[in-house]
Structures are given as C-alpha cells and as structure tokens.
Amino acid sequence: MPDLRYPIGAHARPTSLNQAERAAAITDIRAAPARLRAAVAGLDEGQLDTPYRPDGWTVRQVAHHVADSHLNAYIRMKLALTEDVPTVKPYDESAWAMLQDARLPVDVSLRLLDAVHERWLVLLENLTETDWARTFMHPEAGVTRLDQLAALYSWHGRHHTAHVTSLRERLGW
Numbered sequence: 001m002p003d004l005r006y007p008i009g010a011h012a013r014p015t016s017l018n019q020a021e022r023a024a025a026i027t028d029i030r031a032a033p034a035r036l037r038a039a040v041a042g043l044d045e046g047q048l049d050t051p052y053r054p055d056g057w058t059v060r061q062v063a064h065h066v067a068d069s070h071l072n073a074y075i076r077m078k079l080a081l082t083e084d085v086p087t088v089k090p091y092d093e094s095a096w097a098m099l100q101d102a103r104l105p106v107d108v109s110l111r112l113l114d115a116v117h118e119r120w121l122v123l124l125e126n127l128t129e130t131d132w133a134r135t136f137m138h139p140e141a142g143v144t145r146l147d148q149l150a151a152l153y154s155w156h157g158r159h160h161t162a163h164v165t166s167l168r169e170r171l172g173w
Helices: 019-040 059-082 093-097 106-124 146-171
Strands: 135-138 142-145
Touching: 019 059, 019 106, 019 146, 059 093, 059 106, 059 135, 059 146, 142 146
Parallel strands: none
Antiparallel strands: 135 142
8 A cells, every 4th residue: 555645755855956957846846836726626525634644744734734734945045145143933734734724715815825926936946056055054944045945845735735635536526
C-alpha cells in the first residue's frame, strides 16, 4: 500500500536551484491555487470533512492549511528580502488545523490563496541571482535560501493537492 502521507513522495531539499529549476518551481507555485480548487470542486460537506488518510486532516483542513502555509512562506520571503538572515517563527500546523477558521468553507482559503499567490508571484518573477541566495533562519529547518523555499513550495502545493485527488480516486469521487 502506498504511503498516504506522501502521495508524490517526500520533499528532498536541494542545495540550490539553477535558473531552469527556479522557473519550474515558479510554474508549480503559479498553478497551485487552481490545482487545489479543481481538486476540491464539487465535493459536498461530508466529503470535505473526510480525512485524506486514517488519523489525517480532513480535505477541508488540508485546503485551509495550504493557505496558512503559503501565506507564511510569502511573509518569510519578504522578511528575507528586507532583513539580513531574519529568524522566522515556526507554527504548530496541527494546532492551527484545529482552530475554528479551519472549519470555514474552503472557498475562503481558496480566495486567500489566489490573492497571496498573485502577490507572491510578482516577487518570485522579479528576484535577482543575489535575491535567490538570500536566507532566513528557521529554528527547526536551519538556514534556508529563497530558492530552497521555492522548491519546497513547488512540492507543497502538489503534495497537498495529491492528498485530495488520491482520496477522490480511492473513494471513487
């Protein structure tokens, strides 16, 4: 049985990205909101409240998590672009998924994701070679380059969308 936690495989953190790899990461980040929207399209309330795996988040929680996480990534990028190796604050993703706003309709987070990505893409598409090498300090992940952040979020959007699409496939939705 495949590992339902990692339907596209675990993320492998690169040392850095070349120009073509950065362009591919930006393409994935650009596509993430539409991919997630398509993945949840047509699901009813019961389906949205179905965990994608045993002891996993519901589809609804996944959608809200993606918006939370991508918003944090955008802010971390802005901090790295405007400060010298800022220390960013981690957050407890599981605790966030249990808060009341994670019970809202998924469209709230899909709209937020659209807006965050619209702004984030302007930054991503205008970074210089020097900008891509800028860093921030994450207390758990260590020093992270902006190209590594782009690689992570290229994977992150596809990863969580696959949670939904693989659930739909398994359950025949």
